[in-house]
Amino acid sequence: xxxxxxxxxxxxxxxxxxxxxxxxxxxxxxxxxxxxxxxxxxxxxxxxxxxxxxxxxxxxxxxxxxxxxxxxxxxxxxxxxxxxxxxxxxxxxxxxxxxxxxxxxxxxxxxxxxxxxxxxxxxxxxxxxxxxxxxxxxxxxxxxxxxxxxxxxxxxxxxxxxxxxxxxxxxxxxxxxxxxxxxxxxxxxxxxxxxxx
Amino acid sequence: xxxxxxxxxxxxxxxxxxxxxxxxxxxxxxxxxxxxxxxxxxxxxxxxxxxxxxxxxxxxxxxxxxxxxxxxxxxxxxxxxxxxxxxxxxxxxxxxxxxxxxxxxxxxxxxxxxxxxxxxxxxxxxxxxxxxxxxxxxxxxxxxxxxxxxxxxxxxxxxxxxxxxxxxxxxxxxxxxxxxxxxxxxxxxxxxxxxxxxxxxxxxxxxxxxxxxxxxxxxxxxxxxxxxxxxxxxxxxxxxxxxxxxxx
Numbered sequence: 247x248x249x250x251x252x253x254x255x256x257x258x259x260x261x262x263x264x265x266x267x268x269x270x271x272x273x274x275x276x277x278x279x280x281x282x283x284x285x286x287x288x289x290x291x292x293x294x295x296x297x298x299x300x301x302x303x304x305x306x307x308x309x310x311x312x313x314x315x316x317x318x319x320x321x322x323x324x325x326x327x328x329x330x331x332x333x334x335x336x337x338x339x340x341x342x343x344x345x346x347x348x349x350x351x352x353x354x355x356x357x358x359x360x361x362x363x364x365x366x367x368x369x370x371x372x373x374x375x376x377x378x379x380x381x382x383x384x385x386x387x388x389x390x391x392x393x394x395x396x397x398x399x400x401x402x403x404x405x406x407x408x409x410x411x412x413x414x415x416x417x418x419x420x421x422x423x424x425x426x427x428x429x430x431x432x433x434x435x436x437x438x439x440x441x442x443x
Numbered sequence: 444x445x446x447x448x449x450x451x452x453x454x455x456x457x458x459x460x461x462x463x464x465x466x467x468x469x470x471x472x473x474x475x476x477x478x479x480x481x482x483x484x485x486x487x488x489x490x491x492x493x494x495x496x497x498x499x500x501x502x503x504x505x506x507x508x509x510x511x512x513x514x515x516x517x518x519x520x521x522x523x524x525x526x527x528x529x530x531x532x533x534x535x536x537x538x539x540x541x542x543x544x545x546x547x548x549x550x551x552x553x554x555x556x557x558x559x560x561x562x563x564x565x566x567x568x569x570x571x572x573x574x575x576x577x578x579x580x581x582x583x584x585x586x587x588x589x590x591x592x593x594x595x596x597x598x599x600x601x602x603x604x605x606x607x608x609x610x611x612x613x614x615x616x617x618x619x620x621x622x623x624x625x626x627x628x629x630x631x632x633x634x635x636x637x638x639x640x641x642x643x644x645x646x647x648x649x650x651x652x653x654x655x656x657x658x659x660x661x662x663x664x665x666x667x668x669x670x671x672x673x674x675x676x677x678x679x680x681x682x683x684x685x686x687x688x689x690x691x
Binding site: 248249250270276283360424427428429442 | 505507546683
């Protein structure tokens with residue numbers, strides 16, 4: 247039985263069907279990071295997918311840009327309760343990057359410059375659901391927002407869209423990443439409000 | 444994937460009903476709110492809580508707030524600054540009264556936290572209402588009798604904008620407080636009003652060579668400036684913990 251908050255009316259209006267439960271709309275693009283923002287020169291930047299100790303697929307900045315770059319229009323939902331609808335990004339689909347990768351592992355640990363990690367099932371990275379994003383709203387990605395490149399997995403809470411992405415590591419079991427060890431859900435579906443442990 | 448969020452979030456527990464026991468004015472736009480929350484069961488310094496408001500028509504709004512208190516027990520203190528365009532903070536600052544009920548869920552978060560078992564020096568750097576989780580650390584530090592040296596740099600627009608002013612003006616022996624005033628400094632203050640700089644961090648913060656743990660909390664611009672300057676001063680990025688607040 248909910249407690250009625252005396253005198254609270256809220257913003258009112260229609261409930262937006264594009265807004266998952268417990269979220270509110272923002273026009274800003276809030277920044278949430280656990281530590282200092284790393285600044286990475288694209289000359290040194292590299293992205294890799296590791297399938298086992300011997301096999302590493304790597305892409306330089308230029309090699310990544312030689313691949314098809316897609317336009318992505320999507321809503322994003324942060325576990326801290328803001329949502330932003332109709333955002334536009336450009337990036338390389340993970341389907342493209344995984345096309346040459348052979349693996350039987352079903353789980354992935356995303357690793358970022360600066361040490362951030364987050365875990366995702368491989369199935370959530372494929373099928374047109376995830377990208378290495380290089381641009382936001384027509385401009386290259388700001389370091390604050392994860393530039394030069396971040397993972398973009400918009401159907402999960404946004405902490406899964408690792409900023410400053412450096413590589414993906416295949417693993418046979420689902421292991422918790424950074425926030426997943428610090429109180430957040432292993433999977434993070436905003437439509438099921440999978441926020442916390 | 445099936446199951447409700449309540450089941451998935453089992454370790455956090457269900458929404459709990461708290462009763463506001465006292466409200467104190469901290470600044471023109473800020474209030475600290477003490478709440479008895481049966482079943483809360485204590486929290487470590489730096490954790491936060493979800494607060495849920497429900498309107499007569501069933502509409503709900505939820506936001507997270509840092510807890511300014513720490514330790515065992517079911518009484519917690521929040522401190523909230525009114526964001527002009529906010530939905531929940533104006534209610535908490537302007538409408539909420541003693542005796543009102545509030546729904547809460549927590550404690551949440553396991554990263555931006557300090558426990559008395561930590562022996563290294565601690566540098567706290569807060570901007571505006573970013574002081575709140577740092578205040579919980581200061582109180583936990585004092586209550587535990589920890590001998591670990593603490594330093595706080597607290598940036599506010601003017602002296603009247605400071606939260607917990609009386610408490611911070613008479614700090615405990617192991618805490619050193621440096622005030623940064625960005626718009627108007629009190630008379631007698633040697634530092635002219637202005638935003639925090641690397642020079643402030645160098646002059647009043649623990650040096651990087653001591654390997655302190657650094658907690659930085661405030662608005663995004665403040666946190667970006669401070670964290671970048673700390674790394675430039677030689678602090679290990681993984682010893683600099685940040686919490687940025689946005690939203691309303």
